[in-house]
Amino acid sequence: MASASRRRFLHLGGALLAAPFVSRGALADTWPSQPIRVLVGFTAGSTTDIVGRIPLERVAAQIGQPFVIENRGGAGGSIAAAAALQAEPNGHTLLVHSSGLAATPVIHPNASFDAATAFSGVAIFGSVPNILVISPKKGIRNLAELIDASKKGNMTFASAGTGSASHWGAERLRIAAGIDATHVPFRGGPEGLTEVMTGRLDFMSIGGASGLAFIRDGSLTPLVVSTKVRSAALPDVPTVTEAGYPGATYTFWNGLLAPAKTPKPIVERLHAEVMKALATPEVKQRLASTGNEPMEATPAEFDAMIRSDTAANIALAKTANLKFE
Numbered sequence: 001m002a003s004a005s006r007r008r009f010l011h012l013g014g015a016l017l018a019a020p021f022v023s024r025g026a027l028a029d030t031w032p033s034q035p036i037r038v039l040v041g042f043t044a045g046s047t048t049d050i051v052g053r054i055p056l057e058r059v060a061a062q063i064g065q066p067f068v069i070e071n072r073g074g075a076g077g078s079i080a081a082a083a084a085l086q087a088e089p090n091g092h093t094l095l096v097h098s099s100g101l102a103a104t105p106v107i108h109p110n111a112s113f114d115a116a117t118a119f120s121g122v123a124i125f126g127s128v129p130n131i132l133v134i135s136p137k138k139g140i141r142n143l144a145e146l147i148d149a150s151k152k153g154n155m156t157f158a159s160a161g162t163g164s165a166s167h168w169g170a171e172r173l174r175i176a177a178g179i180d181a182t183h184v185p186f187r188g189g190p191e192g193l194t195e196v197m198t199g200r201l202d203f204m205s206i207g208g209a210s211g212l213a214f215i216r217d218g219s220l221t222p223l224v225v226s227t228k229v230r231s232a233a234l235p236d237v238p239t240v241t242e243a244g245y246p247g248a249t250y251t252f253w254n255g256l257l258a259p260a261k262t263p264k265p266i267v268e269r270l271h272a273e274v275m276k277a278l279a280t281p282e283v284k285q286r287l288a289s290t291g292n293e294p295m296e297a298t299p300a301e302f303d304a305m306i307r308s309d310t311a312a313n314i315a316l317a318k319t320a321n322l323k324f325e
Helices: 002-030 047-063 075-085 099-107 143-151 165-177 189-198 208-216 264-278 281-288 299-320
Strands: 036-040 067-071 093-098 119-128 130-134 155-159 181-185 203-207 221-225 252-259
Touching: 036 047, 036 075, 047 067, 047 093, 047 119, 047 165, 047 203, 047 208, 047 252, 047 264, 047 281, 075 093, 075 099, 075 119, 075 252, 093 099, 093 119, 099 165, 099 252, 099 299, 119 264, 119 299, 130 143, 130 165, 130 189, 130 208, 143 155, 143 221, 155 165, 155 189, 165 181, 165 203, 165 299, 181 189, 189 203, 189 208, 203 208, 208 221, 252 264, 264 281, 264 299
Parallel strands: 036 067, 036 093, 155 181, 155 203
Antiparallel strands: 093 252, 119 252, 130 203, 130 221
16 A cells, blocks of 8 residues: 555656646747847847848747847947846847857956856857948058058047947957057947948948948948958958958857746747748848858857857957956
8 A cells, every 4th residue: 555655656746847847848839928029239220130130020920929129239239138138038038149249258347147158049140241341532452451551550440339249350350460440339330330431430340231232332442351251242352361360250140049047948949930030032032132141050059159259259358468348
């Protein structure tokens, strides 16, 4: 009798232990139960904003709930990141950010969150080339001429904010090439580009989605791209490696993230929905027009990449003795 009671107890205990896992698995089936708030770390019209909206528009149609986009520009995306972490981690508040997230510990050492672990990577939308651009009015046609000009007097460069991918990409190039230049941050890429096009600031390392239209109409001159290989959108523009500075290579990814405590089934469902959207011909075409290149990764691979990029940025800052705060 005692043996039978013990068996019933063990069976009941096993069922109780299994219950939370069944509940968590069911979360992906009931999510989303309301509109989804998406915080974007940069202003409307920035590369991260443009690249993020294209697939999310499709995902909204797939899941039957709208994405409510909030642009929270400033501090290289850290303002939006901190706000996303204040919400309940239930899959109804997400973050669209860029590779600038991995520079947070360097640029903002007193940030309220650990960039390497605070978020779960959901899906990477792809990578865009960071393009070093300058106004044609400056008469500079290539990177070598820019370096020569910097030796004659301190230059200035714009960015989409301290800690943004446009800032970090420019810093890597500045360090590798020995360019003497003063950083002037803005809340987003379009604001900085305006100052470069007028000639009030000298140059900028800008994502393709923001800069390509101005390059094509002749308002900006492209000098190099940050990618390891030439961009299909700008096949005649050399890479930083071809220009002699392989240390300045920089991958400017953009992607969707969720607070780290978001249930795994929701993260996995979101990943599947984004990948489905990215595979559609319309989304592919629209992203390609921004210079975006496919860059697939599972959520686990995305997480590992963020940790690796963060560690690499910290090491670079230490080697170059960079201090921003």
